[in-house]
Amino acid sequence: MSAPEPALRLAQAEADAAAARERLSSTLGKLQVKLNPRDLARQVGRDVADKSAAAAQASLNTAVRNPGAVAGATAAAGLFLARHRIIALFRRKPKHKPGHREREPGLGPQD
Numbered sequence: 880m881s882a883p884e885p886a887l888r889l890a891q892a893e894a895d896a897a898a899a900r901e902r903l904s905s906t907l908g909k910l911q912v913k914l915n916p917r918d919l920a921r922q923v924g925r926d927v928a929d930k931s932a933a934a935a936q937a938s939l940n941t942a943v944r945n946p947g948a949v950a951g952a953t954a955a956a957g958l959f960l961a962r963h964r965i966i967a968l969f970r971r972k973p974k975h976k977p978g979h980r981e982r983e984p985g986l987g988p989q990d
Contacts, residue, residue, distance in 0.1 A: 912918070942949045958965065
């Protein structure tokens with residue numbers, strides 16, 4: 880009876896190994912599906928779209944609650960972007976025509 884016992888243990892070990900291989904294969908298959916780059920990119924895209932929509936809605940709600948602050952921020956941004964043109968409005972205008980040169984000594988026939 881000692882002969883069948885090692886054979887039985889061998890068969891059980893082979894069955895356990897086959898079951899472990901099947902579990903490993905199943906796990907690898909699931910990981911390949913989860914880690915598919917196309918699916919990951921699609922999921923990230925959905926997540927970003929959801930988060931940006933939520934952020935836009937929160938911004939809109941804040942703007943509705945605080946219209947004065949939004950108007951002030953918009954005015955400040957407009958003034959910042961138009962600062963060069965605004966400064967140009969207050970600069971002194973030249974008294975002579977563009978292209979006209981003042982008489983400089985040593986440049987004319989009168990010298």
